[in-house]
Amino acid sequence: MIRTPLRPLARILKARAQGQNPDAIEAENIRLRHEEDRDRARNRAEGRLLVMGLAFFCAFGVIGVRMAALSGSVPEEPTAQASGSPIIGQRSDIVDRNGRVLATNLDTHSLYAQIPDMIDPAKAATDLAAIFPELDAEELLKDFTGERRFLWIRREISPEQMQAVHDIGDPGLLFGPREMRLYPNGSVAAHILGGATYGREGVSSAEVVGVAGVESYYDDFLRDPANEGAPLELSIDLTVQAASERVLQGGMMLMSAKGASSVLMDVHTGEIISMVSLPDFDPNDRPRVLTAEDGAGDQSDSPLFNRAVQGVYELGSVFKIFTVAQGMELGLINANTMIDTTGPLEWGRFRIRDFHNYGPALSAEDVIVKSSNIGTARIAMMIGGERQRAFLGTLGLLEETTVEMVEAPTGDPLLPANWSEISTMTISYGHGLSSSPVHLATAYSSLLNGGYRVEPTIIRQDGPQYGDRIVSERVSATSRNMLRAVVDHGTASFGDVVGYEVGGKTGTADKPRPTGGYYEDRTIATFASVFPASDPKYVLIVTLDEPSIETLGEERRTAGWTAVPVAAEMIRRVAPLLGMRPDVETLTPTGVTLTSN
CATH class of the missing domain: 3.40.710.10 (DD-peptidase/beta-lactamase superfamily)
Incomplete structure (x- = not known):
């Protein structure tokens, strides 16, 4: 951009020759330049406002069209797009005819090891065997120092066991949220309920599936999220x-x-x-099913x-x-x-x-x-x-x-x-x-x-x-x-x-x-x-x-x-x-005479 000089020499010389003030020429040129800058800034601002207005108009237009399309469409449940089938952890309760719980879920944790992150495998193996007597320290150490990178240690642990593992302090020992099936009445109605175990497992969840009884027969119902947690009501009376x-x-x-x-x-x-x-x-x-190795005869x-x-x-x-x-x-x-x-x-x-x-x-x-x-x-x-x-x-x-x-x-x-x-x-x-x-x-x-x-x-x-x-x-x-x-x-x-x-x-x-x-x-x-x-x-x-x-x-x-x-x-x-009153015959009093005063 070519800018006009504030004190052009030709005009200055002419002004002096005519006895005029040359500074007035500079002041006038400054005023004109300021006016040009102002007009240019106003035009730039007006252009920006126009662009923003057009952008807002288009955005609201798109939203309006989408809302109109949704209002005229048939409602349907949204579906999540994911690679692979998710693990469904939630399982409905089973109750008796009076609503008393026979089977429910308990939030717990699983314990696993990310072996490359372990600091002291030998100490961890010894301490874990002390917390979980069924584990063998030598077998654990062999797994921790071998070629494995991941190891399930326990599918379910109690809060006390979880704290004890925390106290070991090895960063390679990790916990995952887990939902286990709980039968609060122990062996009562065991053959009716059957039992459950884990199907697909991940470090953050596990699939609970029925293995026998009504747990297996109604497995699809109990795992169906569409039931919104509605319990399965059995005919039995717990008492x-x-x-x-x-x-x-x-x-x-x-x-x-x-x-x-x-x-x-x-x-x-x-x-x-x-x-x-x-x-x-x-x-x-x-318990596990008897096998020939157990010397099992009649099942x-x-x-x-x-x-x-x-x-x-x-x-x-x-x-x-x-x-x-x-x-x-x-x-x-x-x-x-x-x-x-x-x-x-x-x-x-x-x-x-x-x-x-x-x-x-x-x-x-x-x-x-x-x-x-x-x-x-x-x-x-x-x-x-x-x-x-x-x-x-x-x-x-x-x-x-x-x-x-x-x-x-x-x-x-x-x-x-x-x-x-x-x-x-x-x-x-x-x-x-x-x-x-x-x-x-x-x-x-x-x-x-x-x-x-x-x-x-x-x-x-x-x-x-x-x-x-x-x-x-x-x-x-x-x-x-x-x-x-x-x-x-x-x-x-x-x-x-x-x-x-x-x-x-x-x-x-x-x-x-x-x-x-x-x-x-x-x-x-x-x-x-x-x-x-x-x-x-x-x-x-x-x-x-x-x-x-x-x-x-x-x-x-x-x-x-x-x-x-x-x-x-x-x-x-x-x-x-069962609410049945015994039908006992009432004996008629004998040898008693009713008298009046």
Whole structure:
């Protein structure tokens, strides 16, 4: 830019020649220059304001257009863009029917080592072995001084252990946030809950996945963030479950049994109120599965084995009520029909005998009360194998149960390869067909609730869940009366609980040998009960594996001496917990005269 001089020589000389002041020329030039600078600055400022105005206009225009587009679009959840699937750590609680916590989450920490950052590996290995006795200092030192760069030390540690590791002061020992599954009631309902472990793991989080029971069956539900932490509500009652386990544990020890199970079911909904399998375990410290290296024989001896669901057994005479009920439903017999009990009943090389000689004939009701194998077999012959199989199928005894546990499919009933006439006779009194205690509870509930099929469930239901009709109300009521008579003056007399009108049927079955035939000194003792018999609400199944008790100078293995008193004590304990008031007859005062003053 060419600037005009403030004192141009030509004008200065001319001004002096004319007698003018040359300084006025300089002042005028300064004024003009200032005006030019001012105009130039104003133009520059106005240009900048125009540019900024245009920028703001464009920005607000874009925002307005975007807002208009969003207001006219269909709302949808935003999705996060990430490389790989994130680890979901949160897992919903599991609660009982009254909202009491059975499984929940606990915030804790994991411990790992970034080996290149360690300062004194030898001291760290020694100190860690002192804090965690299960760790070997030499193995740790070998890992710390080897080629590894990362090492998990403990998946879970307590706050006290975390502080102790802090005190070691090695920067290579680090902690990661971790969420662990906690079962605050210990072993209570262990087989129902099953347990959980870690799936995918990272230093900042870990995936908790179910490994058995409802934890595994409902794994997707429990891990689904869409549920917003809503708990899984089970049908069991924690108080009843704990009481049942305590009574059954005592009964198993008293009867010297190797195992035991019980199932308490609501006959109208199919809800399992309590389910016990012994021996059990603590899901907080779930034992590992037995292997051949452990010298494991029968997996059913493992505490992980759920005898109530997975255990399929020949359950014995508890099946007899099904035979008699079907005979009554078909109109072949009634409660008073006399049945030939002359024995033994021969079929080829097989002979069917009764435990006692009951004479030449018994009424159908007494066949149940006295538990006659011969009488039941003769009724089954009247029914026929095809109709018998169809009826047992409607009761759910020929297929796996629908209870919501991953173990259910492994409890598939064992049926005869050929449903022959001899099979029809033996199945009528509970031999030749193996099923689980849950199968039996379901069948008894369906027969005795008025005759409607129910499905077993571990999830809380609202109101009765009736399916197809199995038998008429009349046959259902008559069957309940027969079972009440069994307890009143039959083989289950030890099962009577004052005020609760217990009905039931005993079953004692010899255990089959793996090589064929049956043991003579090993039995499965079962008591299938219903209470109250006149207005049924619950079915209770108690099964003892190889029970034996010395009574009156003899060794007793039958259900009447073993399973029945255990079930009676269980009913005595849990009935009040279920809100059932004993129905006790009020005695009328005698010898008292009312007088007035």
